[in-house]
Amino acid sequence: MNFFFEVHNDLPREAPGNNQSTKRAFKMVRNLKPDLKILDIGCGPGRxxxxxxxxxxxxxxxxxxxxxxxxxxxxxxxxxxxxxxITTVNASMFDMKFSPASFDLIWSEGAIYIYGFEKGLRDWKKILTEGGYIVVSELSWLTPEMPQEPKEFWDKEYPAMKSVNENLKIADACGYSVAGVFIIPDSGWEDYYGPIEKRIQNLREIYGDNPEANKVFDNETAEIALYRKYGEYYGYVFYILRANK
Ligand SMILES: C[S@@+](CC[C@H](N)C(=O)[O-])C[C@H]1O[C@@H](n2cnc3c(N)ncnc32)[C@H](O)[C@@H]1O
Structure with a gap:
């Protein structure tokens, strides 16, 4: 039994975010042609x-x-x-078979971390049309200093996590101009964590004292509690980046 999928199966979304943030980021994409070809990488259930x-x-x-x-x-x-x-494609982001300049806009909410932020910006640029955009949301440190507890947690869960400034430097080095940056609001986390909490409550009743199940449920619950306590120190940040010509 994969208890992670038991929790995550059939959720409205698979990363913090919401439609307001998607809309806000899309508005920052400017001067694109009328028929826009968009690639949504790691789309999940596709909200x-x-x-x-x-x-x-x-x-x-x-x-x-x-x-x-x-x-x-x-x-x-x-x-x-x-x-x-909308066309769905079942493929790995590590093995995409698109020709160069296939898309005007690459979108990826909460998924570029799987490929690597810097590597994604470099490699995915090849399938963008000239002057196209990459828009990603990425878990980022928001302050130069942070308490021990979130630092230890994320050093273990996502050691590659960078600050917003570090990510902006990476974007610059990869040949992008910044068209916009914003932190998704707490409501975007609650839209993700709320349904997970409800699901875990139900699953705890079903699986009782199953240790394997409880380990997964406890980890998810700890992550949620951590955000509610330390959300001012880290967040999902939208980076709206235009490829330099
Ligand atoms: C954190 S979820 C984000 C999903 C969605 N963008 C959202 O915000 O709801 C990451 C997604 O990446 C997908 N994924 C993981 N590894 C992948 C890979 N190698 N290639 C393509 N997708 C992958 C997962 O199935 C999952 O849907």
């Missing part, structure tokens, strides 16, 4: 893919390597009558 496809003239290729997420996204696209604007 943001749907939000992007709602914009007139946007065509979204939504890529993930977990088919149940893509099935869910396809169902939503059907319900929203957006099947002509």
């Amino acid at each position: 943001q893919s749907i939000e992007l496809a709602r914009n007139h003239g946007c065509y979204v290729t939504a890529l993930d390597n977990h088919q149940p997420f893509l099935d869910k996204l396809n169902r939503k696209a059907e319900n929203e009558k957006l099947t002509d604007r």
